[in-house]
Amino acid sequence: MPALTRSRIVAAAIDLIEREGADAISMRRIAAELGVGVMSLYNHVPNKAALLDAVAETVLSEITFTDDPSAEWTERVRIQARAFRQIAHHYPRSTMVVVSRQLNSPAGLFPVERALTTLREAGFDGEEAVQILRTFIAYIIGSLLREVGVTPTFAPVHQADVQLPQVDTSLFPEVGTLAPLLGVCDHEKAFEFGLDMLIRAIAVQLQESKEGSARG
Amino acid sequence: MPALTRSRIVAAAIDLIEREGADAISMRRIAAELGVGVMSLYNHVPNKAALLDAVAETVLSEITFTDDPSAEWTERVRIQARAFRQIAHHYPRSTMVVVSRQLNSPAGLFPVERALTTLREAGFDGEEAVQILRTFIAYIIGSLLREVGVTPTFAPVHQADVQLPQVDTSLFPEVGTLAPLLGVCDHEKAFEFGLDMLIRAIAVQLQESKEGSARG
């Protein structure tokens, strides 16, 4: 049995979350998983909150950015955004943990640096870059939150198509009409749709900004 | 002492969350707040999860839409989105509860109906309307999540400006340069920035869609 280690503890936590859901993890369960006493964990982790922070950081640090720095900036932004969405695929049950605690660790800073660099190289000034980044982050987090089902952390991750209970079509005519569309969601398609919208919007903004400064 | 009631319980829960944070609520605390025994609550609420659902639904049902149905659709969308953001102002500590459980209750359906109607009237077909709505919801939820601080539910809601610890500027040059901008966030400005982007994007899309069908 290898030595008890912070990273082994974090790994066990992630494993447990993925297998049984975020609600299932407790210090006792993790300890049992590792075959050690509960209190031994506290030699490596100050408390449960810090452990969850470490989980979030670890998950976040495993996303890999594959965007080619020489590619068109619109494409780079798209690929960086997709990289975040990979979290929802690799660690679906842990995603909720990640999005519900904001990190200021290097693992959280690295993607920020990469995104800002891309935007600055595209021609945005610092303030624009920060605003745009924040907009994308909000969109990505909101999308992930929808994608991971969110509500019952213990429920099966891919509920096929939970039909919403029959709606009162006189009260909600549009919802009634569009129920078939609302009932199911191709998460990839939905993500790409919004991503396209955002990228086209900032492309337009960059164009206007350039014309403005060229004219001025 | 008025009769113990589901709505009184929910109100007490919201009150407690706003005063002491979402982590502070327990069935025992709520019961104590109401001056009743713990188990009395279970005569009106099946369990804690259902109570939190009711909290979310109640908070959600209190948002008021003030958009004029005869106004320009872009303006209506903007005002509807802002209405959601009001949640973060009226119930900052409860916001996390709202966004972390998806409802299919009437309270959750009403804003959906209103949004879909607006988009349909603007000229989008059903599928476009649903996709656009989902994009906006993702953005709004992500924004609210950032705004309510998210991490420590018990922390003061408006932490002035938590300076990120000094970053290694050689590893993160952009982050270092833009630290003053990253360190503080005018949530309203940030929200409006992204909202503008999204609205302009769908306006362009509508234009293209119209031209396409006119030409075809």
Place this chain on the structure above:
DNA sequence: AGAGTGACACGTACGCTGTACGTACGTCAA
């Protein structure tokens, strides 16, 4: 009037949680 019924408040109890504290054992320095 008396009996029956259902709704509701409540106490007790069980199995769970995070973690403070004390202890025991290993390895290394002096």
Place this chain on the structure above:
DNA sequence: TTGACGTACGTACAGCGTACGTGTCACTCT
């Protein structure tokens, strides 16, 4: 050899959600 230190662990405590049983009403039906 002695001491210090890091680590593993058992025990214990306060708190949690809630299953279950009991007592007390208000009401209805005979």
